[in-house]
Amino acid sequence: MLRNLKLGAKLNLLLLSIFIIIVFLSGLLISKILEKNAEQVITDKAFLLIETMGSVRNYTSNEVNPELAPRLETEAQFLPQTVPGYSARQVFEDLRNRPEYRDFFYKEATLNPTNLRDKADEFEGNIVEEFRQNASLKEKVGFRSLPGGDIFYIARPISVSKESCLRCHSTPEAAPKSQLATYGDQNGFGWKMNEIVGAKMVSVPATNVFERARQLQIVVIGVLSVFLLIAILLINLFLRLTITNPLTKMAQLAKKVSTGDMSVEFKHNSQDEIGILAASLNRMKVSLQIAMNMIESESEN
CATH class of the missing domain: 1.10.8.500 (HAMP domain in histidine kinase)
Structure with missing residues (x-):
C-alpha cells in the first residue's frame, strides 16, 4: 500500500x-508534571492553613483561656471558646466562606476527645499512632479513599505542650464543673504532658487537586x-x-x-x-x- x-x-x-507520538508522549509527561505542580500548590496552601490554625490555637491558649478560665467553675454550661481546638475550627469554618477555601476541611482528629465530634476514625487513628510511634515524624501527606471519592490530606501531630491543658484532660476530679455538666466524665481524660493525643488534618477532595492540572x-x-x-x-x-x-x-x-x-x-x-x-x-x-x-x-x- x-x-x-x-x-x-x-x-x-x-x-x-510523528505528530501523534509527540502529542501522546508530551501529554503523559505534561500530565505528570502538572499534577505534581497542582499537588504542590494545594500542599502549600494547606500548610499555610495548618500554620494559621496553630497560631489561632496559641492565641486562644495564651490570651483567651486565661481570661475565661475562672468562669468554667461558675457557668452552667462549658465555654468552648476556652478550647484552642474549638477556636481553630470556628476560624476555619469562617474561612471556608471564601470561594478559594470552600472545598477545604479541617479536623483535629483525637484518640480520646472530650467532644466526640473530634473523635478520630480508624484511618485518622492510624495516622495519630504513627505520630506517637515516631517522634521524628512531624507531618504526613497523602491520599485517602472514601465512599464519596478520594481526598488529599495533610496531617500534623497535636501534643499536650502546656500544663493548662491537663486541667480539663487529666482526671474528672480536676476538670471544671461546667465541663462535666456538658460533656460528662467519660471522655477526654487521662492525657499526659508531652503526649501526642491527636492530629491536625486539612483535607480537600482529590478531584480539586487534579482539576486545575487537567485544565x-x-x-x-x-x-x-x-x-x-x-x-x-x-x-x-x-x-x-x-x-x-x-x-x-x-x-x-x-x-x-x-x-x-x-x-x-x-x-x-x-x-x-x-x-x-x-x-x-x-x-x-x-x-x-x-x-x-x-x-x-x-x-x-
Whole structure:
C-alpha cells in the first residue's frame, strides 16, 4: 500500500505519525508534571492553613483561656471558646466562606476527645499512632479513599505542650464543673504532658487537586498541537516547493524526452541536490540528442 503512495502522501503520513507520538508522549509527561505542580500548590496552601490554625490555637491558649478560665467553675454550661481546638475550627469554618477555601476541611482528629465530634476514625487513628510511634515524624501527606471519592490530606501531630491543658484532660476530679455538666466524665481524660493525643488534618477532595492540572494540560497540549500543525504545514510547503514540485517537473521532462521530444528543458537555479539532478538530466538529454543525431547521420550515409 505504501509503495503506491506518492512522495507527498508518504511524507504527510510520516509527519502525522510523528505528530501523534509527540502529542501522546508530551501529554503523559505534561500530565505528570502538572499534577505534581497542582499537588504542590494545594500542599502549600494547606500548610499555610495548618500554620494559621496553630497560631489561632496559641492565641486562644495564651490570651483567651486565661481570661475565661475562672468562669468554667461558675457557668452552667462549658465555654468552648476556652478550647484552642474549638477556636481553630470556628476560624476555619469562617474561612471556608471564601470561594478559594470552600472545598477545604479541617479536623483535629483525637484518640480520646472530650467532644466526640473530634473523635478520630480508624484511618485518622492510624495516622495519630504513627505520630506517637515516631517522634521524628512531624507531618504526613497523602491520599485517602472514601465512599464519596478520594481526598488529599495533610496531617500534623497535636501534643499536650502546656500544663493548662491537663486541667480539663487529666482526671474528672480536676476538670471544671461546667465541663462535666456538658460533656460528662467519660471522655477526654487521662492525657499526659508531652503526649501526642491527636492530629491536625486539612483535607480537600482529590478531584480539586487534579482539576486545575487537567485544565492546564488541555491548554498546553492544545497550544503544542497548534504549533506542531503549523510546523507540519510549513514543512509540507517547503518540501512541495523545493522537492516534490521539481521532481514532478523532471519526471514530465523525462517522459517527453523518452517520446523523442528534445525541445523541453528543465531549469532549476539552486545548487542543492535537486539542482544537481536537474543539471544532470539536462546533460543527459543533450547527450541523448547528440547520439540520436549521430545515428541519423550514419543512417543517411
